[in-house]
Amino acid sequence: MSFTLAIVGRPNVGKSTLFNRLVGKKLALVDDQPGVTRDLREGAARLGALRFTVLDTAGLEDATDDSLQGRMRRLTERAVAMADASLFLIDGRAGITPNDTLFAEILRRSGRPVILGVNKAEGRQGEAGVLEAYALGLGEPIALSAEHGEGLGELAMALAPLIEAAEDKLAAVEEAETDVDIDADLDGEDEVRRITPSRPLQIAVVGRPNAGKSTLINRILGEDRLLTGPEAGITRDAIAVPVTWDGTPMRIFDTAGMRKKAKVQEKLEKLSVADGLRAVKFAEVVVVLLDAAIPFEAQDLRIADLAEREGRAVVIAVNKWDLEDDKQDKLKALKEMFDLHLPQLKGAPLVTVSAMTGRGLDRLHAAILKAHEVWNRRVSTARLNRWLAAMTEAHPPPAPGGRRIRLRYMTQAKTRPPGFVVMCSHPDKLPDSYSRYLVNGLRQDFDMPGTPIRLYLRSQA
Ligand code: GDP
Numbered sequence: 496m497s498f499t500l501a502i503v504g505r506p507n508v509g510k511s512t513l514f515n516r517l518v519g520k521k522l523a524l525v526d527d528q529p530g531v532t533r534d535l536r537e538g539a540a541r542l543g544a545l546r547f548t549v550l551d552t553a554g555l556e557d558a559t560d561d562s563l564q565g566r567m568r569r570l571t572e573r574a575v576a577m578a579d580a581s582l583f584l585i586d587g588r589a590g591i592t593p594n595d596t597l598f599a600e601i602l603r604r605s606g607r608p609v610i611l612g613v614n615k616a617e618g619r620q621g622e623a624g625v626l627e628a629y630a631l632g633l634g635e636p637i638a639l640s641a642e643h644g645e646g647l648g649e650l651a652m653a654l655a656p657l658i659e660a661a662e663d664k665l666a667a668v669e670e671a672e673t674d675v676d677i678d679a680d681l682d683g684e685d686e687v688r689r690i691t692p693s694r695p696l697q698i699a700v701v702g703r704p705n706a707g708k709s710t711l712i713n714r715i716l717g718e719d720r721l722l723t724g725p726e727a728g729i730t731r732d733a734i735a736v737p738v739t740w741d742g743t744p745m746r747i748f749d750t751a752g753m754r755k756k757a758k759v760q761e762k763l764e765k766l767s768v769a770d771g772l773r774a775v776k777f778a779e780v781v782v783v784l785l786d787a788a789i790p791f792e793a794q795d796l797r798i799a800d801l802a803e804r805e806g807r808a809v810v811i812a813v814n815k816w817d818l819e820d821d822k823q824d825k826l827k828a829l830k831e832m833f834d835l836h837l838p839q840l841k842g843a844p845l846v847t848v849s850a851m852t853g854r855g856l857d858r859l860h861a862a863i864l865k866a867h868e869v870w871n872r873r874v875s876t877a878r879l880n881r882w883l884a885a886m887t888e889a890h891p892p893p894a895p896g897g898r899r900i901r902l903r904y905m906t907q908a909k910t911r912p913p914g915f916v917v918m919c920s921h922p923d924k925l926p927d928s929y930s931r932y933l934v935n936g937l938r939q940d941f942d943m944p945g946t947p948i949r950l951y952l953r954s955q956a
Pocket residue numbers: 504505506507508509510511512513614615616617639640641642643
């Protein structure tokens with residue numbers, strides 16, 4: 496039985512658009528069965544490496560205004576009851592309407608897992624909607640654009656643990672049914688493993704052609720005895736390879752397949768950036784692989800910047816280190832270039848490796864784990880507010896026109912990457928330099944090197 500996700504929300508928020516995107520061409524319409532599924536569309540969905548069934552509450556548009564609320568409510572309740580989890584969509588441009596609040600109530604009462612999606616959030620347009628959506632009390636909203644395919648990586652990350660938990664539960668039931676003595680056989684280790692299923696860490700290796708991506712991935716795979724073969728990835732060209740690297744389950748998005756195609760089309764540069772982009776969207780940690788002989792080329796910088804803008808944890812790996820003679824001087828020069836060219840990634844780990852000999856791969860592994868941990872980190876509100884008080888005292892915000900901008904309160908609204916909301920008077924007047932002061936301070940004082948940090952200023956008089 497496949498995991499089922501219900502897409503719910505009021506008409507026009509983009510449910511069908513998202514349904515079609517998840518189901519693609521293999522659309523399965525189930526519209527001829529009376530009762531249960533007449534108003535529900537069902538399809539086989541794929542998202543990155545995930546496979547599941549998706550339900551869409553279609554057919555609402557036919558309802559008249561009077562009956563709309565009642566029908567919407569019944570249909571939604573039915574879809575939610577039939578599904579393992581729901582994706583509740585709101586329209587990020589329209590803001591939260593009374594009908595959205597009604598849905599939130601139905602979903603909260605259902606007691607089932609809910610993912611909150613803020614649709615129509617392409618570009619930067621969704622930011623306000625995302626912040627507003629916190630008020631629904633359904634956890635961290637995900638900014639989506641069903642039409643442009645944005646935010647799908649985040650959606651996959653939110654879904655993966657739910658699907659895994661459901662599969663674990665099913666496996667446990669099946670196991671218990673086939674072996675009545677299962678409890679007697681359990682030793683402590685097994686129990687721990689069952690309770691905390693390890694979720695593969697999603698990484699992408701990106702970089703210019705010939706940097707050594709294929710060599711690196713093959714080297715990592717070569718050391719893995721548990722390799723189970725490639726999975727079909729999000730497209731034919733981006734393949735997710737499951738691997739256990741030094742005991743850490745990972746899924747590596749391999750983009751090497753694009754290379755041949757690119758050469759034929761003689762658009763090498765352009766295509767490999769588009770290719771990297773796809774991998775970046777589905778990764779948690781992005782390894783930007785540089786060639787030590789030609790580091791920080793324009794193309795490398797573009798892809799590193801992209802990973803930062805997409806909010807991914809970044810590790811810079813400098814490859815072909817075996818070819819360098821004066822390693823100490825070279826490393827110093829590399830660090831200077833890094834600071835100069837990628838200030839937005841200040842503090843991100845830079846490790847030297849040789850994909851060919853395997854040297855430095857242990858350090859790369861450690862850097863990936865550390866970057867992932869920082870990316871997931873959460874700071875308590877109490878600590879943040881003590882910190883904010885000290886920061887504003889050490890260096891008070893400016894007072895444009897004689898009225899001091901007050902920063903009143905701060906909380907961490909999200910992780911992956913860390914995002915902080917600061918309540919302040921006149922947020923539009925706070926200079927960027929002050930925001931940077933706060934972001935750099937957060938990075939340093941809470942030990943969050945190399946992860947993108949988002950700061951949202953919200954108005955509160
Ligand atoms: P449903 O009634 O919830 O199933 O909504 P639809 O999928 O029919 O979409 C309603 C309208 O919103 C359509 O005109 C879509 O083209 C538009 N739409 C859907 N997703 C997006 C999006 O991500 N961005 C924008 N700008 N429009 C979208």
